[in-house]
Amino acid sequence: MFSRDTWKEILETIRKNKLRTFLTGFAVALGIFIYVVLYGMGNGLNNTFDKFFGDDATNVFFIFPGRTTIPYGGYKANRRIEFENGDIEDIKAQFPMFLDYITPRITRRALVAYKNESDNYNTRAVAPAHQYAEKTILMKGRYLNETDIKDRTKYAVIGRLVERDLFLGEESIGKYIDVGGSVFKVIGVFQDDGGDNEERYIYIPYTTRQLIEKNTDKIDQIILAFKPEIGYSGAMAFEGKLNTFIRDKKIISPDDPNGIFIRNVADQLKQNQQFAGFLQKVISGIAFAVIISGMIGIGNIMVFTVKQRTKELGIRKALGATPKKVTNAVLFESIFITTISGIIGLIIGIVVLNSIGGKTLEDDYFITNPEINYGTAVFVTILLITIGALAGYVPARKAAKIKPIVALRDE
Numbered sequence: 001m002f003s004r005d006t007w008k009e010i011l012e013t014i015r016k017n018k019l020r021t022f023l024t025g026f027a028v029a030l031g032i033f034i035y036v037v038l039y040g041m042g043n044g045l046n047n048t049f050d051k052f053f054g055d056d057a058t059n060v061f062f063i064f065p066g067r068t069t070i071p072y073g074g075y076k077a078n079r080r081i082e083f084e085n086g087d088i089e090d091i092k093a094q095f096p097m098f099l100d101y102i103t104p105r106i107t108r109r110a111l112v113a114y115k116n117e118s119d120n121y122n123t124r125a126v127a128p129a130h131q132y133a134e135k136t137i138l139m140k141g142r143y144l145n146e147t148d149i150k151d152r153t154k155y156a157v158i159g160r161l162v163e164r165d166l167f168l169g170e171e172s173i174g175k176y177i178d179v180g181g182s183v184f185k186v187i188g189v190f191q192d193d194g195g196d197n198e199e200r201y202i203y204i205p206y207t208t209r210q211l212i213e214k215n216t217d218k219i220d221q222i223i224l225a226f227k228p229e230i231g232y233s234g235a236m237a238f239e240g241k242l243n244t245f246i247r248d249k250k251i252i253s254p255d256d257p258n259g260i261f262i263r264n265v266a267d268q269l270k271q272n273q274q275f276a277g278f279l280q281k282v283i284s285g286i287a288f289a290v291i292i293s294g295m296i297g298i299g300n301i302m303v304f305t306v307k308q309r310t311k312e313l314g315i316r317k318a319l320g321a322t323p324k325k326v327t328n329a330v331l332f333e334s335i336f337i338t339t340i341s342g343i344i345g346l347i348i349g350i351v352v353l354n355s356i357g358g359k360t361l362e363d364d365y366f367i368t369n370p371e372i373n374y375g376t377a378v379f380v381t382i383l384l385i386t387i388g389a390l391a392g393y394v395p396a397r398k399a400a401k402i403k404p405i406v407a408l409r410d411e
Contacts, residue, residue: 141157
């Protein structure tokens with residue numbers, strides 16, 4: 001197919017028509033470049049969703065109390081709903097077939113001090129299961145256990161950055177810190193993939209927090225995980241049953257939107273994945289449309305090329321060139337330009353994707369590590385070359401049908 005003479009002919013034609021070749025190649029390279037960048041940005045958006053939800057377990061419900069807006073069951077509107085320890089036990093007893101684990105959470109902000117160092121940190125009073133909900137990673141020491149909850153121990157598990165800020169490189173395990181006027185012993189240090197904010201929390205037993213606050217049994221929110229094997233549909237059914245149960249227990253109208261709030265992480269994740277998938281398809285469609293428009297441009301340019309070379313091709317046929325050779329002369333030029341330009345556009349697109357990632361892009365545009373699978377990139381490039389060949393085929397066939405006598409009269 002590609003003989004030495006064919007190569008010489010292609011390169012000579014390109015040399016004589018630099019501007020035309022550049023414009024053709026530019027259209028192709030730009031099309032594949034735009035496709036790679038847009039597709040990579042779409043993947044970056046998906047990465048952001050995965051990162052946002054991947055920090056915590058995805059089979060989790062967060063349940064928050066609110067204020068009623070509808071009078072119900074003999075109670076007036078604007079009643080503040082509160083959760084107590086008994087609610088935890090009632091949920092355990094009511095839904096053993098759905099429940100994987102459950103934990104309360106009480107959040108307070110306090111001044112925390114060690115020796116001469118101090119700062120304000122958020123404390124979370126929790127049960128041991130909270131470690132699984134937040135995917136807390138212990139660096140050293142241990143997490144809270146059931147004995148700590150039962151005995152109301154003054155033990156604390158601190159974040160990596162709390163240790164860095166307060167202890168200044170000194171070993172923290174076994175040392176005592178002042179948390180809002182109460183002394184706690186550090187028993188563990190954790191890290192969290194959620195980032196710096198998550199690593200500035202301090203975890204203590206929720207029963208200890210309740211003891212400090214005049215031996216109350218109130219809790220801020222409830223976090224529970226459903227068994228993964230029940231699947232998405234099972235999780236949605238569990239959410240409905242749980243919502244009804246709590247509303248009945250707290251005497252909240254079924255139509256009151258503000259009595260309680262349940263954040264279903266699995267449902268949010270699915271919705272965001274569907275949105276990201278739809279957005280990715282839209283982006284891919286736009287990028288592919290750019291490629292198609294580039295291919296149309298190639299076809300138009302090749303038609304012009306055939307017109308420009310009418311006399312030359314006529315002479316070749318007069319000298320014995322077969323229609324196949326004439327077709328190949330035009331078609332191979334189109335394939336060659338498309339291939340080289342497509343590869344250039346692909347390389348530039350990948351380089352740009354690898355260079356534009358960073359904190360600013362993630363924070364301002366919610367795009368994390370934009371990337372494109374190399375297999376996808378190569379497939380699109382091959383597809384581009386194929387379309388380029390088809391775009392050049394029609395004018396190539398037209399060139400093959402040129403009659404020598406007509407071509408020699410062309411001006």
